[in-house]
Amino acid sequence: xxxxxxxxxxxxRAAPPAPTTKTRRPPRxxxxxxxxxxxxxxxxxxxxxxxxxxxxxxxxxxxxxxxFQSLNDSFLSPRNLSNLSVDIVGTGLIAVGIVFVLxxxxxxxxxxxxxxxxxxxxxxxxxxxxxxEWLALVLAVLSGTVAGTVQGxxxxxxxxPAFVVTLAGLLTFNGLMLYILGTSGTVNLDENGLVxxxxxxxxxxxxxxxxxxxxxxxxxxxxxxxxxxxxxxxxMPHRSFRVIVVRTAVLAAVAxxxxxxxxxxxxxxxxxxxLLVVVAGLDIVLRRTHYGRQVYALGGSIEATRRASLNVxxxxxxxxxxxxxxxxxxxxxLASRITSVSQGAGSGLLLLNAIxxxxxxxxxxxxxxxxxxxxxxxxxxxxxxxxGMVITDTPTAVQFMITGGVLFAxxxxxxxxxxxxxxxxxx
Amino acid sequence: xxxxxLLALRGVCxxxxxxxxxxxxxxxxxxxxxxxxxxDNGAGKSTLVKVISGVTPADKGVIEWEGSxxxxxxxxxxxxxxxxxxxxxxxxCGNLDVVGNLFLGREIRRFGFLDEVEMERRTSQLLERLTRxxxxxxxxxxxxxxxxxxxxxxxxxxxxxxxxxxxDEPTAALGFEQTSExxxxxxxxxxxxxxxxxxxxxxxxxxxxxxxxxxxRLGRNNGFFDVNTAPxxxxxxxxxxxxxxxxRRMAHxxxxx
Ligand SMILES: Nc1ncnc2c1ncn2[C@@H]1O[C@H](COP(=O)(O)OP(=O)(O)O)[C@@H](O)[C@H]1O
Ligand SMILES: [Mg+2]
Numbered sequence: 001x002x003x004x005x006x007x008x009x010x011x012x013r014a015a016p017p018a019p020t021t022k023t024r025r026p027p028r029x030x031x032x033x034x035x036x037x038x039x040x041x042x043x044x045x046x047x048x049x050x051x052x053x054x055x056x057x058x059x060x061x062x063x064x065x066x067x068f069q070s071l072n073d074s075f076l077s078p079r080n081l082s083n084l085s086v087d088i089v090g091t092g093l094i095a096v097g098i099v100f101v102l103x104x105x106x107x108x109x110x111x112x113x114x115x116x117x118x119x120x121x122x123x124x125x126x127x128x129x130x131x132x133e134w135l136a137l138v139l140a141v142l143s144g145t146v147a148g149t150v151q152g153x154x155x156x157x158x159x160x161p162a163f164v165v166t167l168a169g170l171l172t173f174n175g176l177m178l179y180i181l182g183t184s185g186t187v188n189l190d191e192n193g194l195v196x197x198x199x200x201x202x203x204x205x206x207x208x209x210x211x212x213x214x215x216x217x218x219x220x221x222x223x224x225x226x227x228x229x230x231x232x233x234x235x236m237p238h239r240s241f242r243v244i245v246v247r248t249a250v251l252a253a254v255a256x257x258x259x260x261x262x263x264x265x266x267x268x269x270x271x272x273x274x275l276l277v278v279v280a281g282l283d284i285v286l287r288r289t290h291y292g293r294q295v296y297a298l299g300g301s302i303e304a305t306r307r308a309s310l311n312v313x314x315x316x317x318x319x320x321x322x323x324x325x326x327x328x329x330x331x332x333x334l335a336s337r338i339t340s341v342s343q344g345a346g347s348g349l350l351l352l353n354a355i356x357x358x359x360x361x362x363x364x365x366x367x368x369x370x371x372x373x374x375x376x377x378x379x380x381x382x383x384x385x386x387x388g389m390v391i392t393d394t395p396t397a398v399q400f401m402i403t404g405g406v407l408f409a410x411x412x413x414x415x416x417x418x419x420x421x422x423x424x425x426x427x
Numbered sequence: 428x429x430x431x432x433l434l435a436l437r438g439v440c441x442x443x444x445x446x447x448x449x450x451x452x453x454x455x456x457x458x459x460x461x462x463x464x465x466x467d468n469g470a471g472k473s474t475l476v477k478v479i480s481g482v483t484p485a486d487k488g489v490i491e492w493e494g495s496x497x498x499x500x501x502x503x504x505x506x507x508x509x510x511x512x513x514x515x516x517x518x519x520c521g522n523l524d525v526v527g528n529l530f531l532g533r534e535i536r537r538f539g540f541l542d543e544v545e546m547e548r549r550t551s552q553l554l555e556r557l558t559r560x561x562x563x564x565x566x567x568x569x570x571x572x573x574x575x576x577x578x579x580x581x582x583x584x585x586x587x588x589x590x591x592x593x594x595d596e597p598t599a600a601l602g603f604e605q606t607s608e609x610x611x612x613x614x615x616x617x618x619x620x621x622x623x624x625x626x627x628x629x630x631x632x633x634x635x636x637x638x639x640x641x642x643x644r645l646g647r648n649n650g651f652f653d654v655n656t657a658p659x660x661x662x663x664x665x666x667x668x669x670x671x672x673x674x675r676r677m678a679h680x681x682x683x684x
Contacts, residue, residue, distance in 0.1 A: 230544045236551070288540045293523075297531055300520030307482055307518045308532035309503040368522030421521075424570040 038243065054362050056413050057377045060406060064381060068388035075391055078264035084387055085262070086199055088379040089271040090115075090334035091350060095357035095375035096279055097326030100319045102358055103286070104298040105367025106162035108323045110151060110169030111354055114144045115331025116346020117177040122195060122332060123187035123341040124180050133194040141328045147173055148324020152317035162320065170351075178343060186342040189335065198274070198336040202266040209259035209268035212276075217255055221248040271333060275376065278329075282322075283372045295319060299368030330354075356403065357382055360410040366418055381406060431494030432457045433622045434479070434510070434591055439488030441471075441478055448474045449646045452488070456591055456622040461613060463633040463654065464626045465666050466643035472626050473515050475643070476595045479624075480512040481505040511589035513597050515626075517580040521569030526550045528568050529583045553582050558608055573600040581609065591622045598627065610636055630659060642666055 068075040094111050101108040122140035125131040131139075151169050155162045181187065189196055203209065224244045231238035262268050286292035294315045297305045306312050334350070335341045361378030363370025382403055389399040432455040441449040449471050456462055466472050477483045479490070481499045489496050492508055499505050505512070519528050526547050535542045535549075547564055554561045562575040571579070577600050584592060594613070598606040613623055613636055627633055633640060634654060642650040642665040650665040664670045 227544065234544065234548050236544065236548055284540075290534050290536065290541065293527065293531070293534060293541065296523060296527070297520045300522040301518070304518040304520045305531075307480070307502050307512075307514065309501070309506050310532050368520070421567065421569050 034240075034242075038240075054374065054377055056410070057361050057374070057381060060360070060409075061377065061381050061384065064384045064388065068384070068392065071388070071392045075388055078261045080387060080391065081261050082265040082269065084380070084383055085272045086269045086337070087387070088376065088383045089199065089275045090330045090337060091353050091357065091382075092275055092330070092376055092379040093278065093333060094327050094330035094350070094354040095361075095379055096282060096372050097323030097330075098354050098358045099361075099363050099370055099372050099375050100282075100286075100295065100322045100326075101162065102299075102363045102365060103295050103367060103370055104316065104319050105302075106155070106316075106319075107355070108148075108151075108166045108320060108327075109163055109351060110147070110166040110173055111323055111327035111330075112346045112348075112351035113170045113173035113177065114147050114324050114327040114346070115334060115350065116341075117147070117173045117180070117331070118144050118328030119331040119335035119341045119345045120177045120180045120187075123189060123335065124182075124184075126193070126195075127187050127189065128184065133190075137194065137332065140332060141325060144324040144326075144328025144331075145321055146324070148321040148327070149317060151324065152320025153313075155320060156313040156316040162316075166320075174347070177345065181341070181343055186340055189339045189341070191339055195332055195336045196339045197270070198333055199269070199271045200336070201270040202268065203270065203273075204267040206263045206267065209262050210256070212268060212273065213252070213255035213259040216276075216280075217248060217252040220251055224248070271336075279372045279376055286372060291315075291318070296368055299366075353379075353382055356407045359414065360406055362410070362414075364414050364418065365411065366414070369417075378410075431491070433493060435491040435494075436475075436479070436485075437489040437491065439475075439478060439485045439490070441474055441483065441485055447646060449478065449485075451647065452643075453648055454624075454641055456624055458590070458622050459617055459620050460638045461617050461623040461625055461636055463637035463640040464624055464643065465633065465640055465662065466649075467666060467668075470643040471646040472643055473595055474646075476512060476514070476593045476624070476626070479505065479593060480510055480514075482514075506587065509587075509590035510593065511584035511587060511591070512593040513577075513580045513584045513595060515595040515599075517576055519568045519576060519580060519583075522567050524567055525554075525562060525564045525571075525579050528579055529553070529586055531583075533587065549586075550582070553585065554578065557582055557585075557612060558605065560605075574602060574605050577601055577609075578605070581612070585616075589621065591624070592616060593624045595626045596628070597625070598629070598632065606632075630663070634659065644668055 065076060074080060094115055097111060098108060118140040121143050122136045125136035125139060126133055147169065151162070151165050154160070155165050158165070221244065224239070224247070228238045228241070228244060259268070262272075286295060294305065294310050297308070297310065298312065298315050298319075302312060305315075331346055335345065357378035358370070358375050359365060359378065360381050361370075361374025361376070363374045363378075385403050385406070386399055388394075389396070389402075434454075434456040436452050436454040439449060439452040439454075440447065452471075452475060454462075454464075454475070464472050464475065474483065478485045479499065481502045481504050484500045490499055491497065497504075497508065499508070499510075520531065523531065526543065529550050530546045535545050537545070550564055551561065554564075558578050560575065560578075562571050562579070568576055568579060577597060581594075581597060584594075592613075598609050601609065610632060613625060617623055625633070625637060637654045640652045640654050640657075640662055641648065642652070642662065644666065645668075649668075650662075650670070652662050652665075654662075661670070
C-alpha cells in the first residue's frame with residue numbers, strides 16, 4: 001500500500017511521454033507491449049536523469065525480507081509483520097518531520113530530545129498532576145510545535161545552519177525533560193489510557209483493514225482518472241487508461257495483501273492507520289500546495305526562492321515547527337509502545353534512526369528531493385533489520401553494522417543521483 | 428516635454444561593505460524602447476539590475492515610476508510594479524521542474540491545491556511561442572541544457588505581463604539559433620510597448636536591437652549614446668575607459684533625450 005501510493009505520487013509529476021489513446025485501438029498483446037515499452041522509456045529517462053525515487057529502497061526492503069525469511073520462516077508471519085507495522089510508527093512519524101527539514105537542505109538534531117520532552121510533559125501532567133489526558137496530549141504536542149518554531153525562527157534570523165541551532169536545542173530540551181521528570185525517574189502511563197491505546201488498539205473487525213485498502217485504492221484511481229480526463233479535455237499529454245488501471249491494480253494488490261495479513265493477526269493497528277493518514281496528508285501538503293512548493297524551492301535554491309518574492313523566514317520557521325510537532329507526536333507513540341516514560345526517553349539511537357530512515361527512504365541530504373513516504377519506507381528497512389536480528393538471534397553489533405551499510409549505500413546513491421542529474425544538464 | 432519615463436534612477440548608490448559598487452547612477456527606461464547597458468566585467472551592471480529588481484536595494488538615490496518616487500526594497504515591490512528580471516545566474520530552482528520554476532511564487536490554485544494541469548498548459552503555450560526546442564516540462568531544471576534553462580528563465584519573466592524587462596546577458600549561454608530567437612523576442616516585446624534593459628557584450632546585437640546605450644565604468648555612468656547615430660568606436664572607447672572625462676552627472680543629457 002505504502003509503496004503503491006508513493007509511486008502514484010511520483011508519476012503524476014513526471015507525465016510519461018504520451019502513449020495517447022487517440023491512435024487506433026491496438027490488439028491486446030500489442031497494447032500490453034505498448035504499456036511496458038512506455039514504462040521502460042520513463043524508467044530509463046528517470047535513471048539517466050538521476051531520479052531513482054523509491055526504487056532502491058524497495059529493492060533493499062525486498063532483499064532484507066527475502067534474506068530473513070530464508071533464515072527463519074516466522075519472519076514474514078502475520079504476527080511479526082503486524083508488530084513491525086506498529087514498531088515503525090513512533091520513529092517513522094519523527095522521520096516524516098526530518099524529511100521536511102532535509103527538503104530545505106537543513107538537519108534537525110533536536111527531534112529526539114523534543115520527543116522525550118513531549119512524552120515527559122504528557123506523563124507528568126497526566127499521571128502526576130491529574131490533567132485530563134486529552135489536554136495533556138494537546139499540550140505535549142504543542143510543546144514540540146513551540147520548540148520547533150523557536151528554533152526555526154532562530155535559524156531564519158541568525159542564518160546559522162539548523163544543525164547548530166538544533167544541537168543547542170538537543171541539549172536544552174533534554175535538560176528540560178530531565179527537569180520536568182524530576183526525581184520521579186520513570187513514570188508509568190495508564191495501561192488503558194488514550195496514549196497507551198495509540199499503539200495497543202487494533203480494529204479487530206476484518207472489514208476495517210479491507211475498507212481502508214478499498215478506500216485508498218479507490219481514491220488513487222479516481223484522482224488519476226480525473227486528472228487524465230482534465231488533461232484530455234485541454235489536449236495535454238496524459239497517461240493512457242491502461243497505465244492507470246495497471247498502477248491501481250498494483251496498489252490494490254499490495255493494499256489488500258497487507259490487509260489480509262493484518263487481519264490474520266489482530267486486525268488493523270490504529271497506530272498504522274494514523275501513520276498512513278498523516279504521511280499521505282503531509283505528502284499532499286508538500287506536493288500539492290503553495291506551502292509545499294516553497295519547501296521544495298528552498299531546498300533547490302534559497303536565493304532563487306527569495307528572488308521569487310517568497311517568504312524565506314516564514315518557510316524555514318514553519319518547516320522546523322513541523323519537525324518539532326512531528327517529533328512530539330512520535331515521542332507519544334514511543335511512550336505508548338512501552339506505556340512509560342523514563343529519563344532515557346528520546347535519547348540513544350532514536351535521532352540517528354529517524355535521520356537514517358528519511359535518507360534510506362530516498363530523501364536527499366542535499367535538499368529539494370524526497371517525499372514523506374520515504375520516511376515510512378526507510379523506517380520499514382531499519383525496523384525489518386532490527387526485527388530480523390532478534391528473530392535470528394544475531395547480536396546487536398551486527399545489526400548496527402548492517403544498518404550502517406544500508407545508510408552508507410543510500411548516501412552514495414543520493415550523491416551519485418545528484419552528480420548524474422548535473423551531468424545530464426551539462427550534456 | 429514628453430511624458431515622464433516609465434522608470435528613472437536618480438543618483439542611485441550601492442555599497443557592499445566598504446566597496447562602493449554603484450555611485451550616483453542615472454538611468455531612464457521608456458516604454459517601447461530597448462536600452463543597452465554596457466560595461467566591462469565588474470562595472471556594476473548586474474548589481475544595477477539587482478537594485479532595480481529589489482534583490483539588493485539601493486542605499487541612496489531615488490527611483491521614479493512614471494515620474495513619482497517609489498520604494499523598491501524587496502523583489503516583491505519590483506514585481507508589483509511590473510518589473511521582471513532574467514538574472515545573469517538565472518535564479519532557477521534546479522530541483523523543480525520547468526512548470527514549477529515558471530510559476531514559483533504565483534502558482535495557480537484550484538480548491539486551494541496547485542492546479543498542475545492549468546500551469547502545465549500555460550507553460551507549454553508560452554514556451555511554444557518562444558522557442559522551437561521546447562524542453563520536457565516535467566524534467567527537473569538541473570537536467571536541462573544551459574540554453575533550455577535560459578529559455579525557462581526568459582519564459583518565467585514574461586509570465587506576469589511585465590511592463591519592464593531586465594535581461595542580464597540573456598544570450599551568453601545560447602547558440603546562434605537560440606540567440607536570434609531571443610533577439611526576435613526582445614524586438615516583439617518592444618513593439619508591444621515594454622521597456623527593456625538589455626545587458627550584452629555583443630556589440631552587433633546591441634547595434635541591431637537597442638535604441639539607446641548607457642555605459643557603466645567602475646560603478647559610474649560613463650556615457651549615454653543613441654545607438655543609431657553614435658559610432659561604434661566611440662561606444663567601445665567609453666566602455667574600455669579611453670574616454671574617462673565624460674562629466675559624472677549626466678542628468679541633463681538624460682533629460683535631453
Ligand atoms: N554581493 C556582493 N558583495 C560584494 N561585492 C559584490 C557583490 N556583488 C557584486 N560585487 C562586486 O561589485 C562589482 C560589480 O559586480 P557586477 O555588478 O556583477 O558587475 P558586472 O555585472 O558589470 O560584471 C564587482 O567588483 C563585484 O565584485
Ligand atoms: Mg554581470
